[in-house]
Amino acid sequence: MYPKFIIFITILFLSSIMTTKGQNVKKLFEYPNVRRNETIQDEFFGIKIHDPYRWLENTTSDETKKFIQEQNAITFPYLQSCTYRDKIRKKFKQSLEYDRIDGPFKRGSNYFLLKNQGLQNHYILYKMLNGPDDPENLQIFIDTNEMSPNGSISLALTSFSNDGKWCAYGLDESGSDWNIIRIRSVVNNTDLNETLTNIKFSTASWTIDNKGFFYSRYPNESRIDGTETTVNKFNKLYYHRIGTDQQDDILVYETPDQPLNRFYAKVSECGRYLNVFIKQNSEFEAWYYYRFDNNQTKINGKLSFQPIISTFDTNFQYISNDGPIHYILTNRNASNYRLIKVNLTNSDSIQESQWKDLIPEHNDDVLRSVRIINDTFIICHYIHDVKSRLEIRKLIDGTLIKMLNIPLGSIEWISWQRKNDSQAFFSFTSFLTPTTIYRIRFDGDQNFEPILYQQSWPKNFDSKKFITKQIFFKSKDGTQIPLFIAHKKDIIMNGENPTLLYGYGGFNSVMKPRFDPKRLLLLENLNGIYALAGIRGGGEYGKRWHHSGKLLNKQNSFDDFIAAAEYLIKNNYTKSEKLIIEGGSNGGLLVSAVSNQRPDLFGCTICRVGLLDMLRFPKFTIGHAWISEYGDPELNEINFRYLFGYSPLHNIPSEINNRLTNYPATLLLTADHDDRVVPLHSYKYIAQLQYRLGNRFPNKPFLIRIDTGTGHGGAKPTDKIIEDTVDVYSFIINSLSLKYLD
Numbered sequence: 083m084y085p086k087f088i089i090f091i092t093i094l095f096l097s098s099i100m101t102t103k104g105q106n107v108k109k110l111f112e113y114p115n116v117r118r119n120e121t122i123q124d125e126f127f128g129i130k131i132h133d134p135y136r137w138l139e140n141t142t143s144d145e146t147k148k149f150i151q152e153q154n155a156i157t158f159p160y161l162q163s164c165t166y167r168d169k170i171r172k173k174f175k176q177s178l179e180y181d182r183i184d185g186p187f188k189r190g191s192n193y194f195l196l197k198n199q200g201l202q203n204h205y206i207l208y209k210m211l212n213g214p215d216d217p218e219n220l221q222i223f224i225d226t227n228e229m230s231p232n233g234s235i236s237l238a239l240t241s242f243s244n245d246g247k248w249c250a251y252g253l254d255e256s257g258s259d260w261n262i263i264r265i266r267s268v269v270n271n272t273d274l275n276e277t278l279t280n281i282k283f284s285t286a287s288w289t290i291d292n293k294g295f296f297y298s299r300y301p302n303e304s305r306i307d308g309t310e311t312t313v314n315k316f317n318k319l320y321y322h323r324i325g326t327d328q329q330d331d332i333l334v335y336e337t338p339d340q341p342l343n344r345f346y347a348k349v350s351e352c353g354r355y356l357n358v359f360i361k362q363n364s365e366f367e368a369w370y371y372y373r374f375d376n377n378q379t380k381i382n383g384k385l386s387f388q389p390i391i392s393t394f395d396t397n398f399q400y401i402s403n404d405g406p407i408h409y410i411l412t413n414r415n416a417s418n419y420r421l422i423k424v425n426l427t428n429s430d431s432i433q434e435s436q437w438k439d440l441i442p443e444h445n446d447d448v449l450r451s452v453r454i455i456n457d458t459f460i461i462c463h464y465i466h467d468v469k470s471r472l473e474i475r476k477l478i479d480g481t482l483i484k485m486l487n488i489p490l491g492s493i494e495w496i497s498w499q500r501k502n503d504s505q506a507f508f509s510f511t512s513f514l515t516p517t518t519i520y521r522i523r524f525d526g527d528q529n530f531e532p533i534l535y536q537q538s539w540p541k542n543f544d545s546k547k548f549i550t551k552q553i554f555f556k557s558k559d560g561t562q563i564p565l566f567i568a569h570k571k572d573i574i575m576n577g578e579n580p581t582l583l584y585g586y587g588g589f590n591s592v593m594k595p596r597f598d599p600k601r602l603l604l605l606e607n608l609n610g611i612y613a614l615a616g617i618r619g620g621g622e623y624g625k626r627w628h629h630s631g632k633l634l635n636k637q638n639s640f641d642d643f644i645a646a647a648e649y650l651i652k653n654n655y656t657k658s659e660k661l662i663i664e665g666g667s668n669g670g671l672l673v674s675a676v677s678n679q680r681p682d683l684f685g686c687t688i689c690r691v692g693l694l695d696m697l698r699f700p701k702f703t704i705g706h707a708w709i710s711e712y713g714d715p716e717l718n719e720i721n722f723r724y725l726f727g728y729s730p731l732h733n734i735p736s737e738i739n740n741r742l743t744n745y746p747a748t749l750l751l752t753a754d755h756d757d758r759v760v761p762l763h764s765y766k767y768i769a770q771l772q773y774r775l776g777n778r779f780p781n782k783p784f785l786i787r788i789d790t791g792t793g794h795g796g797a798k799p800t801d802k803i804i805e806d807t808v809d810v811y812s813f814i815i816n817s818l819s820l821k822y823l824d
């Protein structure tokens with residue numbers, strides 16, 4: 083799977099261990115000699131910042147390719163030297179081998195289901211020939227495993243026409259955010275001829291006549307395969323009529339004066355309204371709409387959209403509508419979200435003062451999603467202290483009908499259709515419960531009791547051996563932070579257990595408990611502890627929680643995570659030498675920032691696809707969208723100073739600092755097709771880490787694993803997940819000298 087040169091270097095590596103042993107020198111690695119150019123610098127508000135590895139930002143140059151080869155050439159032999167790799171692989175594959183399903187969901191008159199038998203690279207989309215009561219009677223509808231034997235192609239999007247006869251589906255390749263869209267007939271499972279390209283971050287929303295759909299795309303660039311780093315701009319909204327070429331698509335909206343806008347189209351259920359949500363950043367959107375004159379959706383050119391809220395300071399999610407009355411889930415003036423009714427009849431009725439609450443904001447619990455079903459009921463999914471709960475309410479006035487009894491854990495999705503559907507399905511999971519599907523019927527005796535629909539279980543997993551709990555600890559400023567902890571029932575709490583602390587703390591994302599086959603090995607075979615922290619910056623307690631961990635409050639995220647680590651040590655779960663921290667993307671920023679701030683506190687840092695150069699992040703692909711989360715280092719001096727204070731690349735402790743007695747063993751992971759957080763962040767960071775600390779801690783590994791043919795992580799095929807997991811465990815076991823227990 084990896085290029086051939088690794089075999090050659092393996093031999094080199096082993097012989098160098100032998101010589102260093104012979105000379106009694108404890109130096110584990112000869113890091114590659116990475117060229118520094120001290121003359122390259124940027125000036126921010128009068129301060130000159132050196133960027134000696136700027137050349138690594140050119141990810142296609144021969145010199146960068148050589149850098150990648152040389153880094154992998156020390157990393158893979160170190161990972162492969164772990165003696166437990168075969169056991170780890172075998173155990174992990176066993177933990178993956180059970181049916182996983184998403185669905186059923188109804189579109190038109192058909193039910194569909196996504197299913198992975200366990201080790202298949204990607205889920206397959208099936209048509210349920212006989213409906214949900216006959217779950218074995220399946221026909222393959224879309225199978226990306228057939229399109230790419232190595233798993234490089236995956237399903238990124240599906241959107242069915244209102245009559246259920248067509249499915250517009252998006253594919254991504256090698257984990258890139260770029261999609262193509264094709265259109266498949268549900269009647270005979272064949273594709274139309276056209277393929278739409280240049281698509282990223284788009285919906286596909288059909289017109290009521292089932293003749294086509296709205297989507298957004300970027301202009302044609304010379305190279306867009308996900309390895310480029312160019313800024314995504316000049317997104318435009320188009321209408322595609324099925325059976326025609328993409329070049330004949332009709333441009334319906336663009337904002338050339340605001341090139342960073344992105345467009346998300348949503349045709350109302352009745353077909354009369356086209357809502358467009360415009361995003362400039364990763365957080366808020368503006369809401370515009372267009373009303374078609376009649377049911378004839380003739381689209382010949384640009385549509386004149388009317389603004390409802392154009393200030394980019396709120397989240398709006400279209401749920402449904404009855405004529406002009408739109409049901410919208412929003413956090414406008416509601417940190418915990420509320421469901422409102424907005425009357426789109428005329429400019430007066432649209433005024434914010436005329437908005438009505440259908441479900442007002444809850445004092446404590448966050449309304450994460452709402453679904454309308456059977457034309458009568460609303461299913462509300464709340465998060466209460468990071469655990470899911472469900473309510474059934476009346477659509478007519480929002481009044482509560484019933485609180486549902488569900489186990490402690492998380493709901494991942496709810497499938498429903500407002501019209502012509504009388505059953506909802508939802509998936510439930512917790513640390514010790516693999517995805518379990520429940521069904522609620524709305525056409526029976528109206529007791530709305532969730533009934534088990536499907537559950538499947540890895541053969542070797544005995545949940546009774548483990549316990550999970552939720553505790554709350556105090557952070558630096560006294561704020562109570564939720565922390566989930568899972569481990570074997572019978573381990574001894576002597577401060578010696580390897581403990582993996584995971585966190586994210588950004589973008590309103592909730593760190594919910596869920597079953598993860600990757601963690602079983604830690605709990606079972608390393609006698610380890612898994613801890614998941616709901617630090618600020620996430621959405622665990624609504625917008626206020628997010629906002630108290632972003633921009634100039636970002637340090638709160640880091641402080642919360644550090645306090646979680648201190649709690650675990652103080653309470654005898656583990657000690658610093660055995661404490662592993664892991665995070666990806668914004669969580670990669672988190673674990674790197676805290677490693678620099680508290681190098682004494684951690685034994686091992688796993689930084690996945692991290693955002694690490696906080697002074698240049700807006701310059702690549704979609705990075706500019708995160709200015710709402712981190713601030714603008716170029717145009718805002720206060721933001722610049724704050725970012726410069728924690729940017730991992732700029733804050734690695736210096737080796738001449740004698741007080742620096744420890745730094746965690748560090749593994750960075752990235753991949754050539756990551757066009758979300760471009761891999762150059764990790765390239766520059768590892769070069770600087772090795773340069774700064776390689777000599778100071780000669781027995782610690784500071785390594786980077788650069789994968790080919792994958793991206794930011796979302797679309798990763800199972801084969802790649804297995805190799806990634808084996809490698810990460812190998813790193814943890816090697817660097818902390820752990821024992822694998824059979």
Ligand SMILES: *[C@@H]1O[C@H](CO)[C@@H](O)[C@H](O)[C@H]1NC(C)=O
Pocket residue numbers: 118119120121122
């Ligand atoms: C550093 O970069 C400058 C500008 O690109 C270049 O002229 C110079 O040769 C480089 N120096 C080294 C040592 O790479």
Ligand SMILES: *[C@@H]1O[C@H](CO)[C@@H](O)[C@H](O)[C@H]1NC(C)=O
Pocket residue numbers: 140141142143144
């Ligand atoms: C990257 O390097 C290649 C090969 O040296 C060169 O052709 C290309 O212009 C460089 N790209 C940028 C953006 O500097």
Ligand SMILES: *[C@@H]1O[C@H](CO)[C@@H](O)[C@H](O)[C@H]1NC(C)=O
Pocket residue numbers: 190191502
């Ligand atoms: C409603 O669903 C039933 C099957 O559940 C199907 O026979 C019927 O065609 C559907 N009606 C519409 C309008 O989609």
Ligand SMILES: *[C@@H]1O[C@H](CO)[C@@H](O)[C@H](O)[C@H]1NC(C)=O
Pocket residue numbers: 247267268269270271272
């Ligand atoms: C498949 O069905 C669609 C209508 O859903 C039709 O337009 C198309 O011609 C059919 N294709 C084949 C190969 O039968």
Ligand SMILES: *[C@@H]1O[C@H](CO)[C@@H](O)[C@H](O)[C@H]1NC(C)=O
Pocket residue numbers: 275
């Ligand atoms: C679709 O493509 C095939 C093969 O290229 C061609 O024979 C067929 O006529 C095309 N159909 C349409 C509707 O363009």
Ligand SMILES: *[C@@H]1O[C@H](CO)[C@@H](O)[C@H](O)[C@H]1NC(C)=O
Pocket residue numbers: 279280302328329
């Ligand atoms: C992009 O350019 C290619 C080649 O010139 C062309 O085939 C394709 O239709 C273009 N795509 C769009 C969306 O304009």
Ligand SMILES: *[C@@H]1O[C@H](CO)[C@@H](O)[C@H](O)[C@H]1NC(C)=O
Pocket residue numbers: 375376377
């Ligand atoms: C649009 O179609 C719906 C049903 O398909 C009908 O109830 C409604 O009256 C139509 N509206 C107009 C303006 O024609």
Ligand SMILES: *[C@@H]1O[C@H](CO)[C@@H](O)[C@H](O)[C@H]1NC(C)=O
Pocket residue numbers: 395414415
């Ligand atoms: C609601 O929120 C908006 C945007 O944050 C703000 O401008 C407005 O003053 C708020 N209204 C109330 C009643 O608090």
Ligand SMILES: *[C@@H]1O[C@H](CO)[C@@H](O)[C@H](O)[C@H]1NC(C)=O
Pocket residue numbers: 406407425426427428430431
């Ligand atoms: C929507 O607004 C229009 C115009 O102000 C009004 O006539 C109508 O009654 C409103 N509808 C509802 C349900 O409030």
Ligand SMILES: *[C@@H]1O[C@H](CO)[C@@H](O)[C@H](O)[C@H]1NC(C)=O
Pocket residue numbers: 456457500501502503504524525526
């Ligand atoms: C809604 O449920 C009722 C029974 O409660 C049933 O008679 C009706 O057909 C359902 N309606 C839809 C649109 O599914």
Ligand SMILES: *[C@@H]1O[C@H](CO)[C@@H](O)[C@H](O)[C@H]1NC(C)=O
Pocket residue numbers: 575576577652653654
């Ligand atoms: C932690 O474990 C050690 C070893 O078993 C024990 O001596 C100590 O009392 C424990 N401390 C706490 C706070 O439980």
Ligand SMILES: *[C@@H]1O[C@H](CO)[C@@H](O)[C@H](O)[C@H]1NC(C)=O
Pocket residue numbers: 230231232233234790791792
């Ligand atoms: C997977 O296969 C495709 C061709 O089917 C190829 O383009 C791609 O490079 C392969 N990816 C990997 C990671 O081998």
